[in-house]
Amino acid sequence: MLDLLYHRRSTRKFLDKPVEVEKVKQLITAGLLAPSSKNNRPWEFLLVDDADQLKAMAYTKPHGSSFLANAPLAIIILGAPGKSDVWVEDCSIASTLIQVEAESLGLGSCWVQVRNRSHDEEISAAQYLRRHFDIPADMEVLSIIGIGYKGQERTPLDDDDLIWSKVRKNSYDSKMKF
């Protein structure tokens, strides 16, 4: 598991190659297996593999979503606030598990933040997607995970990237040493 986590880096360049249906199913399975508060499972997953739709999704935000134009697959992570007051946490966990599963399947992925982000001065990023995909009013949008075969090599993280000073033990003013 740690080896996989060292190697998972955000991928924003993809090969022009579709993700096989069996792998798509495994990605969604990872999301559906996510733990959630009180087992409310407030998430839903909207798969997009249509090139024109993906190009439209690239305009979700002025920055940080353009790479979706060249992704073969994106999963919109939706949450139902009416089902859980911690839908953000639940949807974040599902997003992360999908990213980790992508890495384990030899795929690259990158999170696009949607919640609390703007499309332009008038509408939110979520409203832009809501209109485009007819997302019902009782569902919110947390994120989009862009996924595909990696079209870029990224250096894996290593032990020098680990900020051990963030770790404390028993009391906040004591550092943890291993």
Ligand SMILES: Cc1cc2nc3c(=O)[nH]c(=O)nc-3n(C[C@H](O)[C@H](O)[C@H](O)COP(=O)(O)O)c2cc1C
């Ligand atoms: C909550 C969250 C929001 C993010 N939003 C975006 C985004 O909108 N666009 C983007 O290109 N990357 C986004 N990222 C990816 C981060 O930029 C990336 O994970 C971070 O720089 C660390 O790099 P790494 O994933 O390669 O380790 C987001 C990641 C997280 C966890």
